[in-house]
Amino acid sequence: MAVLGAHSGSQEIVKIQQIEAVYRSRRPDDYPPERLPEIAFLGRSNVGKSSLINSLLGRKKLAATSKSPGKTREIAWYRLSGAAGACFFVDLPGYGYAKVPQKIRQEVWAQLIDTYLLSDRPLAVAIQLLDIRRGKPTDLDEQMIHWLREVGVPHIFALTKSDKLKRGPRAQAAQEFAKILGTSEEDAPVPFSAVTAEGKRELWSLIDRRLAHYEHPSSSDDNAFVQTHETEVTRA
Ligand SMILES: Nc1nc2c(ncn2[C@@H]2O[C@H](COP(=O)(O)OP(=O)(O)OP(=O)(O)O)[C@@H](O)[C@H]2O)c(=O)[nH]1
Numbered sequence: 001m002a003v004l005g006a007h008s009g010s011q012e013i014v015k016i017q018q019i020e021a022v023y024r025s026r027r028p029d030d031y032p033p034e035r036l037p038e039i040a041f042l043g044r045s046n047v048g049k050s051s052l053i054n055s056l057l058g059r060k061k062l063a064a065t066s067k068s069p070g071k072t073r074e075i076a077w078y079r080l081s082g083a084a085g086a087c088f089f090v091d092l093p094g095y096g097y098a099k100v101p102q103k104i105r106q107e108v109w110a111q112l113i114d115t116y117l118l119s120d121r122p123l124a125v126a127i128q129l130l131d132i133r134r135g136k137p138t139d140l141d142e143q144m145i146h147w148l149r150e151v152g153v154p155h156i157f158a159l160t161k162s163d164k165l166k167r168g169p170r171a172q173a174a175q176e177f178a179k180i181l182g183t184s185e186e187d188a189p190v191p192f193s194a195v196t197a198e199g200k201r202e203l204w205s206l207i208d209r210r211l212a213h214y215e216h217p218s219s220s221d222d223n224a225f226v227q228t229h230e231t232e233v234t235r236a
């Protein structure tokens, strides 16, 4: 059962009626009061989180992107809704930017990302972004992935900036990542480009699957996502 996406094989990948940038917060008491399934985007600073969100949503400037990394020190929630239901995309600050002082890095990491992931938010899936050109996760990525596995946060991998590699090296890098990450075939890391839109359909399909199987903590019969069906609106 598709929730926000439709997989008709046509050009229409995402069917969302409304996108609202509603919340920016630093502390749990500022998190959105509304409890909807959340899809969180995680990764090193500058890996392309905001660009990927914009690309998935078909918007150029919804999530602020920057050539100078390490600037984002807040969590941004985007509320998506369609006939089928609603959810939040959560743009988390990037970790590991070396030029940011250690104290701030700890603050950003521990108090924003960690706090979010340990909170009781209804997290349907975390999308872990990795730069495809690196060929393997960095140490910090490894720590993040280990942590996601330990805590049992469902997650999928996107290999960003795939347009920067030619076809051969791109396929090879994707294979390397799959091997290192030990993913199953159906959860294989998705090469993704915000420039060419490579991987957009695959990623939506994975997100959609997770949403469709997500059991809301306050699970009841009137859960919007349990009752959903494909939406009817045009591509965002
Ligand atoms: N060629 C190419 N460049 C990309 C792609 N995705 C992002 N970029 C560039 O990489 C830089 C960082 O992108 P952002 O989307 O701001 O990265 P971010 O992970 O949100 O960064 P922080 O918010 O600082 O953590 C920008 O200059 C983007 O234009 C991509 O798929 N291909």
Ligand SMILES: [Mg+2]
Binding pocket: 049, 050, 051, 064, 065, 066, 072, 091, 094
């Ligand atoms: Mg960003």
